Amino acid sequence: MEQGWSVHQAAFESSTVPTCIVDNSGRILDANAAYLEMSGRSRHEAVGASSIDFIRADELPGVISGLDELVQGARAVRHRRHHRRGDGSWIEIEATTSPLPDRAGSTKGLLLVQILDHQVDPVQIDTDDELVTRQLYQPAGDAATIHDGEGRVAFASPSLATLLGRPDGWMEGRHLTDPDLKPVLADGTPAGLDHDPVVEAIRTGEEVATTLGVESGDGGRMWLSIVVGAVERDGLPARTSMRDITELVEAQQEASRLAAVVEEQLAYRANHDDLTGLTARRIVLDWVDEELDARRPVSVVFVDLDGFKAINDELGHLAGDDVLIGVADVLRSLAGPSLTVGRAGGDEFVAVTSLAAEADRFAQAVREAAGRPEGLVYHRACTVGASVGVAHSEVGDDRSTLLTRADRAMYEVKRSARNADG
Structure with a gap:
């Protein structure tokens, strides 16, 4: 026991009055021999244990109320209660609890509990009460x-x-x-x-x-x-x-995070072309349908690569994939914020917008890029060009008629180029 407590050590230990010192959580810090005998516990079993564990459940409110009185300034609180001994039997006691000041006058949350009267004969406690007590603090x-x-x-x-x-x-x-x-x-x-x-x-x-x-x-x-x-x-x-x-919740949170990442990746793959990362053909066509159904203007630009088949035939499909990825990067760089570029399939690309002027600007930019000496892309001594067709929606158009006009415009450019070369 700390020497700073205002309890004479020898008097505390030799007193025939069962006495213990507890902190404000009810934990027993020290107990004299009389208390250990009364409680039926060894010093090892008592010191460090919670005194709350030795009180009947239905008497705890009274104990708590008494402690509240001490906190509010009462000098001592006396009450009768039952105490569970080390062998599980119960005895009835009358205890007084008072603040225990140190030499500076501070209680530091320490309490002196003296058992003024106790019956040595075990008290019969209802089994349910004991069960409640055990469950209450275990x-x-x-x-x-x-x-x-x-x-x-x-x-x-x-x-x-x-x-x-x-x-x-x-x-x-x-x-x-x-x-x-x-x-x-x-x-x-x-x-x-x-x-x-x-x-x-x-x-x-x-x-x-x-x-x-x-x-x-x-x-x-x-x-x-x-x-x-x-x-x-x-x-x-x-x-x-x-x-x-914590470990379980963190594992669940990590699983949820990974599931969200997978879901996001699946959604991205559903809406984008696997190879080029451009908008998927289905998404582009759905947008055209929605805009036409709402009677809003739609412009479509078709881009078909020139010279791509030769790359596939001579250099293989892996080289062809590299070319498609390169073309996608070029088209993406030429597109303005109001224009969406997608892959229509094979070596064909499609761009859509609600602004006719933006469609015309994009088509011209692609033509100029394709007309450079290196073409749209230059891959292993092979130049890839492009044929571009544009169509603007008219009254009564549906998706099929609009796309057909853009497709025909693109193939007309391709035929003209072949005739010029021939």
Whole structure:
């Protein structure tokens, strides 16, 4: 026992009055021989244990109320209660609890508990009461708490401080959704008192199970699975057990993140050409249908490569793929923000826009690029050019008629070029 406490060591140890010293969480810091004999426990079993574990469940509200009186300035509190001995039997005791100041006059949350009267004959306790008591403070998870009528932590198992990485007694007087914990719900939404599981359990009288994210003592995020037991008897405090499920939640979050990435990739692949990354033909044609159905203007530009077949035949399909990727990059660089370029299939490309002037500008830019000595692309001594056709929608057009006009315009250019070469 620390020398700073205002209790004479020899008098404390030799006193025939069963006496113990506890901190403000109920943990026994020291006990004299008379207390150990009365409690039926060895020093090893008593010191470090929680005195709350030795109290009947239906008497805890009175104990908590007495502690509140001490906090508010009472010099001592006396009450009768039952004490569970080391062999599991119960005795009835009358105890007085008072603040224990140090030499500087500070209580530091320490209490002196003296057992003024006790019956040595075991008291018969209803089995249900004992079961409630055992369940009340023996957590099913990693830690347990007992709460006052407003949901604040009145007592906590010693393992809670270890679990949260916080000092002993830090949680006492706080809600599980205390702002200092920076609590969040499973979906990341900040959790306030309206989301506090203990407050909800007290309000409804029903068991509440939830997942809560809190900030640990080292500043990291941890996740707790919390179960607040239903309060089935009037006056009993709320009991909470909690377990650290950080690894499980993080694994689930990672799985969700990967699933979202896969879903995004699948959506991208469904809407884009696998080889070139241009907009998929289906998406382009669907847009044309929507615009024509809404009677909005549509312009279509068809681009068909010249000299591509020779590359496939002479250099192989891998070289052909490289050419298609290169052409796609050129077309993408020539397109303005109001124009969408897609791959129609094979060595054909299509561009659509609602602006006729933009379609004409793009078509001319492609023609100029194809007319360079190196063509649209230059690959392994092979030059690739292009034939371009443009069509603007007219009243009564559907997709088929509009695309047919653009296709015919493109092939007319191609035939003219062949005739000129011939």
